[in-house]
Amino acid sequence: MAGRYEKPRRQQVGHLSYTKNLPGVADVFLRDPGLYAPLLQFIEGVMTRPSQLGKAEREMIAAHVSRRNGCGFCVGAHHWTLVAMGVDAETMDALDALAAGDGEGLSSGLRALLRFADRLTERPDEIGQEDVNALMAVGWSEQAVEDAVNVVALFNYVNRLVDALGIEAGEPYFRQIGKVIATDGYAPLIETALKRAG
Incomplete structure (x- = not known):
């Protein structure tokens, strides 16, 4: 059964000869570990280092941005990460509702973050001080804003x-x-990539 926070995915097959048989994006990273190891380290830092934003909140932002972009693969991966993290069904429903324009079941802080994520994804040139002020007004620190960005x-x-x-x-x-x-x-992806990079 498809997860609730999953957008229907268009059928895709790898567009490059060497991506046709890769089961996931991790395999893209591991195919060229010398190139992607720094990216994996950045991903680990962005998604797991200590922050006012909890790990689940960061996964929610990742899923929300992916849904906004129509990236079914990333929506699916982050949906099931949230499930494995124990995010409850009510929160998943509220994430769906926010994607449809509502989101009343989410905290004001999370709702503000996800709406900011929408603006930054769709109209980055319009982001200004008022956007940062709105996040800080609901309790996010400057560092949390940078972490969300x-x-x-x-x-x-x-x-x-x-x-x-x-x-x-x-x-x-x-x-x-x-x-x-x-x-x-x-971290497991980073370790594997670094080993392969020699």
Whole structure:
């Protein structure tokens, strides 16, 4: 059964000869570890380092941005990461509602972050002091705002990488990767990439 916070995905097959048989974006990273190891370290830092933004909140931002961009692969992966993190059904429903324009079941702080993520994704040239002030007015620190900006910017990049390369997977893959990310973060990918990079 598809997760609630999943947007229907268009059917894709790898667009490059070497991505046709790759089961997921992790395999893209591991195919060229010398190039992607620094990106993986950045992902680990953005998504797991100590922050006023909890890890689940950062995963919610990643899922929300991915949904806004129509990146079904990333929506699926982050949906199942949230499930593995124990995010309750009511919160998942509220995330769906926010994507449809409501989101009343979310805290004012999270709702403000996700609306900021929408603006930064769709109209980055319009972001101004008033956007930062609105986040700080609901309790986010300047560092939390910067941390949120990094999550939004990162997943705008990853969404485009995944979709342009035609990476696709199904629920079994998403469940597996979600459990790994929820338990160990992105560190296992970094370790594997660094070993392969020699």
